[in-house]
Amino acid sequence: MIAKIGIAAALLWATAASAETRLTVFISSQQRPDVMRHAFDKFELANPGIKIAIQSGGTTSELQAAYLNTVMSAKDPTLDIFLLDIVRPAQFAAAQWTVPLNDQVGDVATLLKSYLPAYADADTVDGKLVALPAFADTMFLYYRKDLLAKYNREVPKTWTELAATARIIQQGENNPDLQGVSFQAAAIEGTVCTFLLPYWSAGKNLVSDGKLTWDRDAALNSFAMWTGLVKSGVAPRNVAEIATETTRKDFQAGKAAFSVLWSYGWQLFQGADSAVKDKVGVAVLPSTDGGQPVSCIGGWQWGVSAYSAHKEDAIKLVRFMSSTETSKQLAIEGSLMPVFPSLYQDPDVLKAVPWYAYALPVVTAAKSRPVTARYNEVSDIIRTQTNAVLAGSITAGDAATQMEARLRRVLK
């Protein structure tokens, strides 16, 4: 009798254990795990037997990449799905760290067409769908509506106009702590965009079809444009120390007239503790003289780990997370930008985040940083040299020469 009960209990335990699948998701604390949790709860409700645990870590893209690199190169099965910065899918595909999704999503072409083109491109490597878009992001020009009105100035269309307007505001306000514009030149990922914005605006590409298409003049003009802003006092002398969060905090504290920043700033600027609540406008970034307006695209992708023990369920979860339904929820609850163009006109979304009405053209026109499996090296070369030029520890000419030489080694 006792033996029978024992066997029955063991069987019950075994089925219970096998019925419950635990998926571990890696996201950073900056990617709104609270909002993601709501989506996971919905998925758990619809899929009994699957439980989702969040593992969060790494506040910057580089720190997350370093962590994922160690986990994945150790073939560690702990993580089932993870968020990847837009610059990473190519590397993950080359290392075969994600599960290709071509056979898992029905008609691939139709699916990809529903997303913003930049994401469809970033997540397709050599014809393989290696990740699915989670949420979009791009760099914007944030400006102080009140200050522009006070000095009767338009939103600048070029960097030259921006510098002139900023000077007028700085002189008028007579506040030595007021920066004209805050942008990033610390040796961080965002500084790659800093370098590329004027380079792209001049109509040049850094990499085409995996080959370096170096334009020395465009590079020198980019350096000259940024150092010019520092020399004229429009940007602070310590730009080489400034990382993304410094820009966000300074602008939020009312210490800058303009700032170059990702979309996450908006909601924080409207917060109760913000000095610039209701005083902020958002626009497309200025262009170089005679150039075209351009932005740097960011955004995050869901990848399924090649070492996951529950690939089928993980794929199901990733599909759910990159659906219109979830994208809409993330936009409304966390103001994480939708990856579907259609949602930028959705009344519910616009009610929560009114400025998305103007965001679609900016996101659509934004350009991608070089797509290559060796992106981490490309990024390091660009940000290190840009940081050194803006610190004033190397001349723009030397930096351009070193940058080209090192990029040629990587992009053979």
Next chain:
Amino acid sequence: MPVTRSWRDPTEATLAKWLLAPAFLLLGLIVVYPVGRLLVTSVYELSLTSGLPAKFVGLDNFAMMLDDPVFWTALWNTLLIVVVTVPGSMLAGLALALVANMPFRIRWPVRLALLIPWALPLAFVGTIAAWFFQSEYGVVNDVLRHVRDHKIIWFNSGTLSMMAVCLTIIWKASSFVALILLAGLQTIPAEMYEAAEMDGAGRLRQFWSVTLPLLRPSIVVAMIFRTITALQTFDIPATMTRGGPGNATTTLAMYIHQTTVDFLDLGYGSTLAVAMFVISMAVSVVYLKQIRTNT
């Protein structure tokens, strides 16, 4: 009839082998095997971003290293850190040890003050120091503001960044040196000083003729430890300057970490690590010879 010994009653030589075996096994596992693997990997082209299997390339990686400007910058920075921070922390550490060895009535506050920098994790120290030297909000500039008009932007200049990094390393490392030297100081018998005093030696003379010679073994030990850790400098510049501006404060250890963990180039990363291993070995050998000829 030859004596056959059972395994229960081995000769002394056999017993010694058996007793030493676990230690050798352990050493083999944690030293010989990894170093061997490192040497093997260093002659392969193996990058996880290429999607290709490992390929034997002979000494190509080493040729690439000699041609790599970042390697030379990192090597130069590392040697600079050794040359500046080893003597720096030895001097500061000696001074601290002498202070701590003074006949205070209550000794523990001094000892505790000595221990704190040593007990702090390196990454904490680097992060704290980054804020200390930050141009806008840092304590250092706040103090300097009273003596000069313009604020110094430490991390804008390669030289100033390197100075800030070295100062931080000296601060952090001198307490470790002081602890070793303090232990050495306490083994010097008081009679030696009494005898010196009887011979008419002043305090300075006592320091030169009694303290320093008797402290020599401790100084050598502290120097060896300090030099090896200085060669491996990673945490403080990594958290303080991230190697910037440009690569002005990138050390060899940071470059190895970046190549393997960030760039996933295991082959070239191993090559760089072999270079660092050779340099560390060379320094150790010089020191060990020094000890042998002096004892």
